[in-house]
Amino acid sequence: MIVSENYPWQSSIWQRLMLDKKRLPHALLLRGQSGIGKQAFAISLSQAMLCEKVNSAHQACGACPSCGWFEQDNHPDFRLISPEQDVSKDDEVGTKSTKKRTQIVIEQIRGLSDFLSLSSHKSDGVRIVLIHPAEGLNTAAANALLKMLEEPPPNVIFILVAHHAHKILPTIMSRCQKIDMPVPSTDDAHAWMRQEGIQSAEVLLSYAGGSPLMAIDEIEEGVLTSIQICKLLSFGAKSDVFQLSTACLALGMENAVSALQKWSYDLLLCHFTQEVRYHPSQEGVVKKLAQQIHLSQLLDFQKMLGDAKKSANHPLNNELQLERLFLHYTQIFK
Ligand SMILES: [Zn+2]
Structure with a gap:
C-alpha cells in the first residue's frame, strides 16, 4: 500500500484532525462524493497514526519499521475491510471475467474479533480498522459492527469511509464522529489535474461531476x-x-x-x-x-x-x- 501525500484540498481537514490527534474518537466516518480522495485520506491518516516518527505536518515518515509494514500491507495493528473480490472465472462465452463484490459480509467483521482482543504491538499504540465503503456492509455485517462500536475495545480506532452515508445504519452513524470530506473547487481541481499532466481538464472534470479522481479514472x-x-x-x-x-x-x-x-x-x-x-x-x-x-x-x-x-x-x-x-x-x- 503506497501512501501518497494528501490532496491539496484536504490540508485544512488534516490539520484539524491532527491538532487533536491524541483525542480522536473511537469511530470516525469520512463521508462525501466519490472520487475526491476519501480513501487515500483514510489510508494516510491510518499510516500517520501508526508511524513512529511523523514529520512536522504530522504525516507518516515512510521510513520507520511501522511505515515499512504498512507499505507492505502487513502492519499488525491495521486491518482494511472492503468487499472481497471473487476469483475470476470463465463465463459462458469463454472470456475471463472478474465479478466485483459490492458487499462486506459478516464473516469479515467476525474475523476482526481476534484482532480486537489483542493489544497493539507497541505498549502505547493504537490499532486501526478501516472500512471502505461503509455502505457496503450488509445487514448482518452492520449489526455485528454495531456491537463492536457499542463496546469499543480500548485504543482501537474505526475509520469508516462512505460515498453514500445515508445508506448506513443510523445506529452506526450515531456512534461515529462525522467528517464531511471537502470537494475541491473547480479551479483547485483544474490546477491539480493540470499538474498531473492531464489535458482537457475542464471537459473531463465536468463529465465526472466535479470529482477529479473519477475524471482520471475515466481517461482509463x-x-x-x-x-x-x-x-x-x-x-x-x-x-x-x-x-x-x-x-x-x-x-x-x-x-x-x-x-x-x-x-x-x-x-x-x-x-x-x-x-x-x-x-x-x-x-x-x-x-x-x-x-x-x-x-x-x-x-x-x-x-x-x-x-x-x-x-x-x-x-x-x-x-x-x-x-x-x-x-x-x-x-x-x-
Ligand atoms: Zn513512519
Missing part, C-alpha cells in the same frame, strides 16, 4: 470514446442507430450505459432548468434537443437504461439491446 475507462458517443447522440432523431451501437460495444456495455445516462440526465435537466451538468462543451446542442423532447419517451429511455445497466454482464444480449435502445432514443424527439 475510455471517456474519450464516451464523448464521441455524445457527438453521435447529438443528431437526436436522426442519430445513426448502427454507428451508435458499434461505438457502445467498443466502449463496453457498462461504460456505454453510464455515458448514455449522463446524456439523458442532461437532456432532462436542461428541459426543466436550461442548465447542463456533464456536457458544458455541448451546451448549445443539448439545449436545442431538450426543447424537442417528448418527456414520457425520455423517461422510458431512462428506465431502459436502468435495465440495461443491470444486465450489462450478459454480453450475448448487448447488441440487440443497444439497437432497441437507440431506436427508442430516436423517437424521443418531436
Whole structure:
C-alpha cells in the first residue's frame, strides 16, 4: 500500500484532525462524493497514526519499521475491510471475467474479533480498522459492527469511509464522529489535474461531476470514446442507430450505459432548468434537443437504461439491446 501525500484540498481537514490527534474518537466516518480522495485520506491518516516518527505536518515518515509494514500491507495493528473480490472465472462465452463484490459480509467483521482482543504491538499504540465503503456492509455485517462500536475495545480506532452515508445504519452513524470530506473547487481541481499532466481538464472534470479522481479514472475507462458517443447522440432523431451501437460495444456495455445516462440526465435537466451538468462543451446542442423532447419517451429511455445497466454482464444480449435502445432514443424527439 503506497501512501501518497494528501490532496491539496484536504490540508485544512488534516490539520484539524491532527491538532487533536491524541483525542480522536473511537469511530470516525469520512463521508462525501466519490472520487475526491476519501480513501487515500483514510489510508494516510491510518499510516500517520501508526508511524513512529511523523514529520512536522504530522504525516507518516515512510521510513520507520511501522511505515515499512504498512507499505507492505502487513502492519499488525491495521486491518482494511472492503468487499472481497471473487476469483475470476470463465463465463459462458469463454472470456475471463472478474465479478466485483459490492458487499462486506459478516464473516469479515467476525474475523476482526481476534484482532480486537489483542493489544497493539507497541505498549502505547493504537490499532486501526478501516472500512471502505461503509455502505457496503450488509445487514448482518452492520449489526455485528454495531456491537463492536457499542463496546469499543480500548485504543482501537474505526475509520469508516462512505460515498453514500445515508445508506448506513443510523445506529452506526450515531456512534461515529462525522467528517464531511471537502470537494475541491473547480479551479483547485483544474490546477491539480493540470499538474498531473492531464489535458482537457475542464471537459473531463465536468463529465465526472466535479470529482477529479473519477475524471482520471475515466481517461482509463475510455471517456474519450464516451464523448464521441455524445457527438453521435447529438443528431437526436436522426442519430445513426448502427454507428451508435458499434461505438457502445467498443466502449463496453457498462461504460456505454453510464455515458448514455449522463446524456439523458442532461437532456432532462436542461428541459426543466436550461442548465447542463456533464456536457458544458455541448451546451448549445443539448439545449436545442431538450426543447424537442417528448418527456414520457425520455423517461422510458431512462428506465431502459436502468435495465440495461443491470444486465450489462450478459454480453450475448448487448447488441440487440443497444439497437432497441437507440431506436427508442430516436423517437424521443418531436
Ligand atoms: Zn513512519
